[in-house]
Amino acid sequence: MSQEIPKISRPIPKLNADTEEWWAGLRRHELLVQECASCGHLLHPPGPMCPECRSLDRGWRKCSGKGKVYSWVIINRPMHPYFFGKAPFPVVLVEMEEGFRVVGSIDCVIDQLCDGLPVEADFQDESDEFSMLLFRVVL
């Protein structure tokens, strides 16, 4: 009998009632940002209350997907086994044109990375339940 070697899968988020719609947006290939239904304040990461007007009335805005690289890390020595053998790879922090920042992967040559690099959000389906942000460089 052959024994299956357990496969280490990609780390995934654990959702709650405040965050599940944001992830559901990615699954539909939409980048959302939480928008206060009362005062219009945009909030990321999403939360249960507007920190500006304290409204519990939470809404969502679909973003353009356009943004600029704000910072990045190149993972050379991954600490999590899922990423062993995949290094070096970049992770970016992108400032979206709506004014909030979000972390994602990026499809580019590492040397291309620079402050303000224009990017556009794309989506990578990991499973039937889970999609990720994959930014592409705007040429």
Add this chain to the structure above:
Amino acid sequence: MTDQLRRKAAIVGIGATEFSRSSGRSEQRLAVEAILEALQDAGLEPDDIDGIINSDYEPTNQVDVVNAMGLRNIRSYATIPHGGGSSCGTIAQATMMVASGECKCVVAYRSMNERSGHRYGSPEIPAAFEWIYGLHAPYGLLVPGEWVAMHARRRMIEFGETREQWANIPLTCRAHANLNPNAIFHEKKMTLEDYLNAPILADPLCRLDYCLETDGAVAYIVTSAERARSLDTTPAYIHATAQAMGYPVWYQTNYYRDSLTTASEIVNTAKILWEKSGLTPRDMDVAQIYDHFTPAVLTSLEDMGFCKKGEAGDFVGEGRIGIDGELPMNTAGGLLSEGYIHGWNLILEAVRQVRGTSTAQVRDVEFSLVTSCLGAPTSAAILSR
């Protein structure tokens, strides 16, 4: 108005185990060894202890300490949250417990087999990542070095900082560790070439930008200023303490703030500390700045007010943070080169500088600063002779 708690309490005893990569003992045992040494150092007995404090990340339960040491007189206890941000917060808590009259003698302790046991630099592998971690883990940001690197990059972008400038911090810490027989890196020298050639783990951070992973324990004893004077030890009076949260604030992944190069928790802590103390950064004779990662020290120095925003890269150059410099820093070697007891070993060194017993003793120390972790709700304290 003078702070009501100023010089009302003092650290009168300090204790530590050896710092190593494998203690061969339980964290519970390390904790009680350090506490016993701190009591002996103060000239006090276990029966004198009536208050106990630890940190939320502490693996040794307070009841295990009570049971192990036969502490029968505890009448107040507290745990200060937020990991590396909590270390100086325990001094604030101990001061309040003693100055209020609730306790006469408070012990605080931190014990960890952080190298041979659970390492903070190695990710847990849960099925799914909760809280803020879930936003970053799927992309490959899973441990503190990877999180902090994103902030470090912004220092390079905004201030044009170089790794040669960053190197001054680990090099200074190492030089101080070389003087300290209890430091993990007592024997091992470091050169600029060593730093520049070190493997880049999470670009732009190299291995020598990362703090150590250490097995060991430290403890300290706080009592009233009045009682401190009757003891056969040199008290380090608690001149001022501060705790602050910052806003918004997460743990080491403060990507959603206006700035990645200003830490609002440090700015707020500094404001409270300088107000309460009636002092300024220039009054500090020596400082122990929480050094979990090199660039975090630079941001801490700026946000504490030692130099202007963007100037810390220059500030740490030309020997200014060495023993004879303007701001002698991390004189036992810091978390980068002495050991990583989650910032608590910095408290012990701040006490030694007041006592005049450091292995890298600064001359004529009146005010000795110690800070806690940037990037989480944090704290700081000024000790004085």
